[in-house]
Amino acid sequence: MPVRRVITALTARLGKPAVPNHNGRLASRISGSGQCRSLSNINVKDKLSARYLFREAAIIDGKDFPSTTHFQVFDPATQAQIGVCPDLNARQVDEAIAAAHAAFQSFRRTTPFERAKLLREWRDLVMESQEDLATMITLENGKPIAEAKGEVAYAASFMDWFAGEAPRAYGDVIPTSVAGNRAITIKQPVGVCGIITPWNFPAAMITRKVAAAIAAGCTVVIKPDAETPYTAIALAKLAKIAGVPDGVVNVVTTKSFLKEVGEKLCTDERIKKVSFTGSTNVGKLLMAQSSSTVKKLSFELGGNAPFIVFPDVPVTEAVTAAVTSKFRGAGQTCVCANRIFVHESIYDEFCELLAEKVGGFKIGNGLEDGVNQGPLIHDRAVDKVEGHVQDAVKHGGKVLVGGKRATDIGKHFYYPTVIRDAKPRIRIMQEETFGPVAAVFKFASEAEVVALANVVDVGLASYVMTNDINRAFRVAEQLEFGMVGVNTGIVSDCATPFGGVKFSGFGREGSKYGIEEYLNVKAITFGGVGAPY
Ligand SMILES: NC(=O)c1ccc[n+]([C@@H]2O[C@H](COP(=O)([O-])OP(=O)(O)OC[C@H]3O[C@@H](n4cnc5c(N)ncnc54)[C@H](O)[C@@H]3O)[C@@H](O)[C@H]2O)c1
Numbered sequence: 001m002p003v004r005r006v007i008t009a010l011t012a013r014l015g016k017p018a019v020p021n022h023n024g025r026l027a028s029r030i031s032g033s034g035q036c037r038s039l040s041n042i043n044v045k046d047k048l049s050a051r052y053l054f055r056e057a058a059i060i061d062g063k064d065f066p067s068t069t070h071f072q073v074f075d076p077a078t079q080a081q082i083g084v085c086p087d088l089n090a091r092q093v094d095e096a097i098a099a100a101h102a103a104f105q106s107f108r109r110t111t112p113f114e115r116a117k118l119l120r121e122w123r124d125l126v127m128e129s130q131e132d133l134a135t136m137i138t139l140e141n142g143k144p145i146a147e148a149k150g151e152v153a154y155a156a157s158f159m160d161w162f163a164g165e166a167p168r169a170y171g172d173v174i175p176t177s178v179a180g181n182r183a184i185t186i187k188q189p190v191g192v193c194g195i196i197t198p199w200n201f202p203a204a205m206i207t208r209k210v211a212a213a214i215a216a217g218c219t220v221v222i223k224p225d226a227e228t229p230y231t232a233i234a235l236a237k238l239a240k241i242a243g244v245p246d247g248v249v250n251v252v253t254t255k256s257f258l259k260e261v262g263e264k265l266c267t268d269e270r271i272k273k274v275s276f277t278g279s280t281n282v283g284k285l286l287m288a289q290s291s292s293t294v295k296k297l298s299f300e301l302g303g304n305a306p307f308i309v310f311p312d313v314p315v316t317e318a319v320t321a322a323v324t325s326k327f328r329g330a331g332q333t334c335v336c337a338n339r340i341f342v343h344e345s346i347y348d349e350f351c352e353l354l355a356e357k358v359g360g361f362k363i364g365n366g367l368e369d370g371v372n373q374g375p376l377i378h379d380r381a382v383d384k385v386e387g388h389v390q391d392a393v394k395h396g397g398k399v400l401v402g403g404k405r406a407t408d409i410g411k412h413f414y415y416p417t418v419i420r421d422a423k424p425r426i427r428i429m430q431e432e433t434f435g436p437v438a439a440v441f442k443f444a445s446e447a448e449v450v451a452l453a454n455v456v457d458v459g460l461a462s463y464v465m466t467n468d469i470n471r472a473f474r475v476a477e478q479l480e481f482g483m484v485g486v487n488t489g490i491v492s493d494c495a496t497p498f499g500g501v502k503f504s505g506f507g508r509e510g511s512k513y514g515i516e517e518y519l520n521v522k523a524i525t526f527g528g529v530g531a532p533y
């Protein structure tokens with residue numbers, strides 16, 4: 001469907017947005033508007049082909065949901081206000097849960113083929129809106145527009161993948177231990193799912209969950225991060241245009257009521273599953289809250305990825321893979337390399353080449369041509385990066401490039417940084433930086449580096465660069481991580497299972513396993529069948 005068709009369909013089906021644009025009329029109803037950081041507003045709609053994709057409203061039961069209180073959303077590159085969003089409380093979120101619960105009663109009865117068709121239609125609309133969605137991602141998250149387009153394609157790939165998986169949610173025929181009995185299993189949707197997602201992938205973290213949920217026949221209440229709500233809202237609108245029934249995909253936005261909304265999603269009995277991507281600390285809280293209603297859970301939490309370079313690979317290849325792994329999303333990706341371990345025999349050459357590459361980055365507003373590193377998401381992110389660099393330097397680390405705030409470009413910018421001679425006792429060894437800092441550690445033996453890699457309490461992604469097949473197997477098997485990339489800096493793919501071990505959480509997204517997270521297995525035993533097979 002071309003973009004013009006999307007606009008026409010939207011206009012016809014949805015009418016005008018319930019919440020007017022943020023041109024001053026709403027000012028008195030905006031929570032925190034007295035502390036507005038905005039120097040100027042951005043007219044987002046003027047930047048889009050399909051103006052209706054930018055909506056300052058929650059989506060409940062397929063409709064814009066009005067609210068009397070709102071929070072502001074800012075562009076991390078300029079601090080200009082992008083717009084406002086409803087600041088919903090738990091009572092209002094109850095309406096979204098009720099809508100999802102009502103929709104589930106009929107959606108669960110649709111065939112997997114019908115759901116696959118909806119997912120493919122949604123995928124097509126998302127890809128036809130790729131430019132617009134990417135613009136919104138760059139505005140609210142800051143990542144360069146090329147990366148944002150890549151994220152949209154990545155997000156759409158989960159719709160495609162789970163459209164394929166929907167009709168393949170097979171059960172089993174089981175030979176039983178009781179003579180004359182037969183047993184089968186069937187898989188049924190778990191029910192209404194609470195979906196809580198972070199700001200670093202405003203589209204893909206949602207579709208990786210929601211496409212699987214829809215394929216399984218579940219309905220969802222999505223709570224995106226307050227920094228990046230507009231992509232989520234646009235995705236829900238596109239789902240509606242694709243024909244996804246009202247109430248199946250709901251989006252609730254909140255900022256001041258975050259704790260009570262989180263608690264509501266975890267404790268409401270109508271919600272049968274919570275799928276969360278975010279920090280380990282919040283994951284622990286949500287897990288505790290969900291225990292009272294014994295929910296099914298999938299948690300994708302923090303990482304601290306080791307990137308190990310053995311001396312049998314060409315240094316140029318290792319550096320290219322390290323740059324891809326480390327600097328995606330300005331280092332704000334849970335699978336980003338956080339600790340780079342390089343064998344002592346190639347250490348100097350690796351550090352020099354890495355610094356040269358990183359020194360050539362163009363840093364700036366992600367909407368500008370050629371920029372390959374945008375801003376960090378907020379002040380706290382910049383403070384953390386600065387703290388990690390200062391700590392590394394205090395312990396003998398040498399900054400080869402970067403190492404300071406890029407205040408000349410903007411408040412949330414930090415120069416991409418390479419630090420050599422990093423020592424194992426620095427903070428980066430223990431905590432993910434979630435920023436553009438490549439700390440390079442030296443190692444001497446395979447056993448030493450495996451032990452260093454595993455020393456952390458998290459275990460999401462890890463990387464090994466080696467052309468020795470035996471070593472690749474040996475090391476990959478010993479790494480206590482959910483994912484291992486061998487000779488690649490990118491492990492993310494709709495077709496492969498994404499998830500962690502240890503404090504990085506549990507459950508797998510994408511792949512043939514992803515749909516299982518949204519299905520219950522039911523065993524049906526037939527007695528008195530009689531004769532053996
Ligand atoms: N494993 C993965 O797949 C993956 C993917 C992306 C990000 N992450 C992790 O996410 C973290 C970065 O994001 P962050 O710091 O914004 O995470 P965060 O945990 O603060 O926020 C993530 C989401 O949880 C919500 N949230 C926060 N407190 C809540 C509460 N009390 N109740 C309900 N919801 C609550 C936020 O609003 C947001 O929507 C990093 O640790 C990163 O590694 C993990």
Ligand SMILES: O=CCCC(=O)O
Pocket residue numbers: 200201204332333334335492498
């Ligand atoms: O940040 C976490 C998810 C990124 C990815 O899916 O590659």
